[in-house]
Amino acid sequence: MSGDNAASEGLSTSILAPHPSEPHVAGSASRLNWLRAGVLGANDGIVSVAGIVVGVAAATTDRAPILTAGVAGLVAGAVSMALGEYVSVSTQRDSERALLATERRELAEEPEAELAELAAIYQAKGLTAATALAVAEELTARDAFAAHAEAELGIDPDDLTNPWHAALSSTLSFTLGALLPLLAILVAAVPLRVPVTAIAVLVALALTGALGARLGGAAPARATGRVVIGGALAMAVTYAIGRAVGIAV
Structure with a gap:
């Protein structure tokens, strides 16, 4: 009998315990989303600035225009990412706050209907x-507002996204990604500028693509292939345009 109880307790514990690979812990899913956003921001920085510097390098061997264009692209991209994320997340947060305020008012005015x-x-x-009624009554007794926010709106009132965090995260990840092609093309010898930059960019994209796929639970080979092919095409197009413009000028 005691063995059966122990087995039952063990089974209950194993059922209730969260699996290490699943985001059951509060806030872990949000952290994964931020990590994925950071990886995507880094990819944007790598591809954007790589396209700029490779295009300019195809038109001229002068170091100054390459550096100027690369720094301008890095700064402009980082600012654009920051503004875009801030506006987007601020709008989302305003909407969530409005929904939560409506829910709080409805709970105060019509508790039985809620x-x-x-x-x-x-x-x-x-x-x-x-x-269902018993569950609703128990959750209402514990925290009616949180229960309704989660069940009806899918919102955690204590974990609203911070627009400043989003802006800073996107800016940092874009900047770190953009620095790679900029540094690679500046330190390489003139004849090797484009090949060295292309190799560095493709390796970095492969790593970030694999990391992004792992964080999202997707197949790494397919996700990595898409990112690498996209980056290669972007550099090829900008190189061809830079070459054509350089010859024409």
Whole structure:
């Protein structure tokens, strides 16, 4: 009998315990989203500035125009990323706050209707009417506002995205990515500028592509291939344009 109890307790523990590979811990899914956003920002920085410096290097061997264009592209891209993320996340946060304010008001004015609505949500997920009502009542007694925000809106009131964090994260990741092709083309000897930069960029894109796929749970080979091919095409196009413009001028 005691063995059965121990087995039952062990089974219960194993069921309730979170799997290490799944984001059950509060905030871990949000952190994964930030990491993925950082990887994407780095990819943007790598490809954008690589295209600029390779295009300019195809038109001239003079170091000054390459440096000027690369720095300008880095700064402009970083500022653009920061502004874009700040505006986007601020808009999202304003919308979430408005929804939460509406939900808080409805809870204060119509608590019984909100309880019935919460029970209906869980019933729609497969619970019986009695069980859904019991779950709704227990969650309401614990924290009605948090329960409704999560079930109805899919929002954690204590974990709203910070637009400043988003802006700084995007700016930093873009800048770090952009520095790679800029430094590679400046330190390489003139005849090797484009090949060295292309190799450095493709290796970096392969690494960030694999990392992004791992964070997103996707197949690394396919995701990496897309990123590398896209980067190679971008550099090829800008090199061809730079070459044509340089010859024409």
